[in-house]
Amino acid sequence: MKKHNGETALVAGGAGFIGSHLCRALLQQGYRVVCLDNLLTSRRSNLLALEAERDFTFVEGDVLDPLPQELCDRAGDITRIYNLACAASPPLYQADPEHTMLTNVVGTDKLLRFAEQTGARFLLTSTSEVYGDPERHPQVEDYRGYVSCTGPRACYDEGKRAAEAMTLDFARVGRADVRVARIFNTYGPNMNPDDGRVVSNLVCQALLRLPLTLYGDGRQTRSFCYVADMVQALMLLMESEAAGPDPINLGNPEELTITELVAAIEAIMPHPLEIIYKPLPVDDPTRRQPDISRARAVLGWHPETALSEGLAKTVAWFQRELGRNVPAKETRRVARVAAV
Structure with missing residues (x-):
């Protein structure tokens, strides 16, 4: 990937799990990076090392509000806008469904208008959730999905589908140069211990020597x-001149059951x-696997990190995080959330 010395990238949602890794990678590619985040579901601690960097700026703000003046003052320098501004785990995005929906729709509209104003290329991080509980397997980009528009996950699923529609509409009429990534399950360091995602749930429960909670029969x-593979894919997509505005799946095409994931985690643990087992949540997909043929053909990308290697790094990070930063009462809270 070529260096981009002197260019500025805006990362909305840059204090989050994937966003913080993306900010670091962009700095390494020579970008000046502006991180915009409201810190509602992300963590400022993800940015501690980055804030020592001369070319990194953190701006606290919500994409539902008028863009901060500090950001507007730098409009002439911004050449790339990454929109990762939305909670991505069910417990967090369901906690305030109105905010989730509006973040995806109103927030995306504001950032698209900012891209139009600045001439910056815009990348929307959409999600595999647009496929719902898919009837087609594996999922390809032209599959229209099987989504409940009234269920408890709809604020996120339908919000992202609307964000995609708006992004493509901006592209069709020439208002912005856009890219759309449909992200499948991603894991790694900087995940929030109590975000309710399957990897963080299971790893934290294992490290705290708690029973592991599996929903359904574990065969989903x-x-x-x-995360490092995902960040590379996002940057390749942003910089690609061949990708165009059509959505592109980004994820690992290796499908495994949750029971197999537990076995992989157990192989790392000393105990x-x-x-x-608990009932499967409403509208929780039973199968999810990306077809990444387009990512391979257009971006020359495929994930390179083996599950055993990635999990070992993730477990080591959570071990440090739980031991160093989480007091006893907070550890109990993490355990309760992980068991929900």
Whole structure:
């Protein structure tokens, strides 16, 4: 990837899990980076090392509000806008469904208008959730999905579908140069210990020597991509002159059951794991696997990090995080959330 010395990238949602890794990678590519985040579901601690960098600026703000003046003052320098501004785990995005929906729709509209104003290329991070509980497997980009528009996940699923529609509409009439990434399950360091995602849930429960909670019978499948591979894909997509505005799947095409994920985690732990089963949440997909043929053809990309390697790095990070930063009462809270 070529260096981009002197150019400025805006990362909305840059204090989040993927966003913080993206900010670091952009700095390494020579970008000046402006991170915009409201810190509602992300963590300022993800940015501690970055804030020592001369070319990194953190701006606290919500994409539903008028863009901060500090950001507007730098409009002439911004050449790339990454929109990662939305909670991405069910417990967090369901906690305030109105805010989730509006972040995806109103927030995306504001950032698209900012891209139009600045001439910056815009990348929307959409999600595999636009496929719902898919009837077609694996999922390809032209599959229109099987989504409940009235269920508890709709604020996120339909919000992202609307964000995609708006982004493509801006592209059709020439108002912005856009890219759309449909991100599948991603894991790695900087995940929030109590975000309710399957990897963070299981790893934290294992480290705290709690029973691991499996929903359903454990045979539902996911495809897990290590965060460094995902960030590389996002940057390749942003810089691609061939990708165009059509959505592109980004994720690991290796499908495994949640039971197999538990076995992979147990292989890293020094103690055996106990498992308890709970009912599958409403509208939770039973299968999820990306077809990444387009990413391979257009971007020359595929994930390179083996699950065993990525999980080992993730477990080591959570071990430090839980041991160093989480007091006893907070540890109990993490345990309760992980068991929900």
